[in-house]
Amino acid sequence: MTQGANVNGTFKFFECFAIIRLTGRRASDILEFLEILKTISTESIFHHMHQYFLKPHIIPPEFPNDFAVWTAETLGEQNLAEALANVNPFEFGDIEALRAELVRIITEHLKRYPPPRPALPGREFLFNEGVTIVLPTGIEAARLHDFVRALKEVDSSSVYFHFYEARLRLGKEQDDFTQFLDSCLDCPGLAGRIKSLDPYMYSTEVLRAKIIRLIEEAL
């Protein structure tokens, strides 16, 4: 579980935001993209697969990760974009395994189809990283009904942090919520139902609503 999230059976909610660090590496076609993808930092891959969930959107992009959006919008390669969008990072133990899958998908695509058009100048893919700044919210819960009340109250970045960031970036087997419900509140069934959600299909707000509904049903 994330540092400080569970203290003596009390769940402490954190919230977060990210500042963007630029790597200066850019790809103007799919081959450059593939080469950079093989060596870019795991932080960059995490950032581009997840910033959708942390960033507020007026109109959400068509796909929830930057790789799929660039492939569709800039390269015009819809079928590759769909394959990249369909990747669920939670299926992989770590970001290296996720990287291998992304590389495999693009390599397979290049074997089957001619390479897509290059990006127009100014539309290159720019590889960035996020630095996450984490803040205590002062909100905590030790019982299930307090937990669900707190979950309604916290900023959506808190859901993002304890769910996506804790599990994949910090290399945990479970997200913070599932682990707390399972180990501290002895609710393995509920934890299992939350763990089986498909979080890459919705915005963080929708994910929050789904978790709340599952807990309220359990209560």
Next chain:
Amino acid sequence: MNIEDYKGIAEEGDLRAIRALAGRLAGKKMLHVNSTAEGGGVAELLQRIVPLLKNLGLDVRWEVLKGTRPFFEVTKSIHNSLQGKGVHITRQMWDEYESVNRKNAEAIDLDADCAVIHDPQPALFIEYKKRGTWLWRCHIDISMPDRVTWYFLKNIVEKFDGSIFSVSNFAQTVSIPQFMMQPSIDPLSEKNIELSEEEIARTFEKFKVPMDKPILLQVSRFDPFKDPLGVIDSFRLVRKYHDCRLVLAGGTATDDPEGERVLNEVLEKAGEDPDIHILLVPPFSDRDINALQRGASIVLQKSTKEGFGLVVAESLWKRKPVIGGDAGGIPLQIIEGVTGYLIHSVEGAAYRIRQLLENPDHAKKMGEAAREHIRRNFLITTNIRNYLSIWLALEHKGEKVIYI
């Protein structure tokens, strides 16, 4: 002016983050250095950010480099060259640049825990660094710089602890950490606060611009990269279909000697056309600019090169759809077809103006989305949060998750 004044306007999460970060950094010394106290986006930003940071408990100073006219000619050439407009910077010009930087750096107290040096003009202050974290804040588009000019500037920039760019695309391959930080507008400044209809009407009357038909507005310095001549061409194409007015309002900054020449070209092109209004607006006319933006039907920012183009955010905040050039930070502010339109030509601008003039309901809907987009992403509170975070991140080098 206090951060709590932004309650109910800015994102609550940003305010909580600012309070926590300020708690960590309270009492520390922060120094900002730029090259103009008035005119242009950087000075405007600093005028608002510095008092807010002070009120958060930081010991903040803002120093302005004092340049000579030859120095500003040189830095304008460096600026243009970095924006890809090939100007060769001679040895003599670099000497002038070094000399003015040295004299200023020796005259200013550079002791700070965090020094933020804005743009190339005072970048050589880094040679006089005493201690602390030094950041080079680049507000201009250097995505396609003249290679020789960039080679020399890069040698200076790499002596900083970190750099900040307004748009990812401006990043270069340098050996120091680079961060992205979009600039912002202050919803409580004279330039952006709500105004009454009466005040807006009085302002138009003062500038002798009748509000009898739709008004197209571009607010910008008279600078070739803002393409005011192209705006006049677009207006003339639109007027075949719509009776409307064009207002070009702008000033010239003290570090921009080219402005006068461009203004004369614009005046010549406008000729005696009674529907084209060229307004030379002096510095500190923020309330007038506010009123002009609020009274306009459509706002244009037809830049061919742009740093960030804060004026776009200002207009979007006032619920105006903006038609802007696909340059610099403009595409971050204009979501195509949602908050305005991105254009690439005189004809493109004309077409989109016609489209919005024909569909005022659609323009109104866009205006609402525009305001929310700015509220979530481009307010001064986010900017303050990011300055403090980047400072903290550089004090925790190598850490990707930082707990406050």
